[in-house]
Amino acid sequence: QAVVTQEPSLTVSPGGTVxxxxxxxxxxxxxxxxxxxxxxKPGQAPRAIIYNTSNKYSWTPARFSGSLLxxxxxxxxxxxxxxxxxxxxxxxxxxxxxxxGGGTKLTxx
Amino acid sequence: xxxxxxxxxGLVQPGGSLRLSCAASGFTISGHNMNWVRQAPGKxxxxxxxxxxxxxxxxxxxxxxxxxxxxxxxxxxxxxLQMNGLRVEDTAVYYCAADPxxxxxxxLVTVSS
Numbered sequence: 001q002a003v004v005t006q007e008p009s010l011t012v013s014p015g016g017t018v019x020x021x022x023x024x025x026x027x028x029x030x031x032x033x034x035x036x037x038x039x040x041k042p043g044q045a046p047r048a049i050i051y052n053t054s055n056k057y058s059w060t061p062a063r064f065s066g067s068l069l070x071x072x073x074x075x076x077x078x079x080x081x082x083x084x085x086x087x088x089x090x091x092x093x094x095x096x097x098x099x100x101g102g103g104t105k106l107t108x109x
Numbered sequence: 110x111x112x113x114x115x116x117x118x119g120l121v122q123p124g125g126s127l128r129l130s131c132a133a134s135g136f137t138i139s140g141h142n143m144n145w146v147r148q149a150p151g152k153x154x155x156x157x158x159x160x161x162x163x164x165x166x167x168x169x170x171x172x173x174x175x176x177x178x179x180x181x182x183x184x185x186x187x188x189x190l191q192m193n194g195l196r197v198e199d200t201a202v203y204y205c206a207a208d209p210x211x212x213x214x215x216x217l218v219t220v221s222s
Contacts, residue, residue, distance in 0.1 A: 001170070001171055036209070038154070045204060045212055045215050046148075046204070047212070048210050048212070051209040051210075052209070057209075057210060089153065091154075091156065096159055096166055096168040097156075097159070097168050098144070098156040098159060100153060100154040100155060100156055101153075102153050103153045103154070
C-alpha cells in the first residue's frame with residue numbers, strides 16, 4: 001500500500017502562517033485522491049476540517065484552507081491561534097483503499 | 110443532533126472475536142459511504158475499512174484483511190465491524206466515520222491475555 005507522508009512537527013508563532021503538506025509515495029497528490037485533513041487535540045476524537053482538497057465544514061474556522069501545492073495536498077493556517085495547537089492528519093483515497101499520513105504535531109509558540 | 114455512536118468494544122483474549130456497532134442519529138447513513146478507523150494508544154490514525162452506500166464496494170487495510178468484516182444495515186441506520194482472530198496489535202480505539210462527516214466518539218478494543 002502507498003505511504004502518505006507528513007512533516008512530523010511544525011511550529012508557528014501566534015498570528016503567524018504555516019503550511020502543512022501531505023505527499024504520497026506513488027507520485028503527485030491530485031484532486032482524485034480526495035484529500036481530507038483532520039485535527040486531533042489530546043484526549044479527543046479526530047475532527048475533519050477539510051474534505052476533497054479544499055472544502056470546509058460548517059465548523060471549520062476561516063483561517064484554515066486546503067489546496068494542492070507542488071504535487072502535495074496542503075493545509076494552510078493563516079493567523080494561528082493557541083487553540084490550533086494539535087495533531088493534524090491527512091487522508092488520501094486510492095481507488096477505495098485509504099491511507100492516513102503519520103500526522104503533524106503543530107505547536108503554536 | 111447529527112452523530113454516530115460507536116459501541117461493542119472491550120477486553121478480549123488473543124484469537125478472540127468482537128463485533129463493533131455504530132448507530133447513526135440525526136441523519137441517515139444510506140447516503141454516505143462509511144469507514145472504520147483505529148488509533149492505537151499513543152499512535153496515529155490507521156484506516157481500517159471502507160464500505161460504499163449499497164455495500165457493493167468493500168475495502169480493507171492489509172493489516173486486517175481476512176480477519177475483519179465490515180457490513181451495514183441502512184434500514185437500521187447502522188454500521189458494523191466483525192473482528193475475528195484478534196491480535197495484541199489490534200488494540201486501539203475504533204472510530205466509525207461517515208464520508209465526509211461525522212465521526213463517532215470511538216470504542217476501545219483491548220486484546221490481551
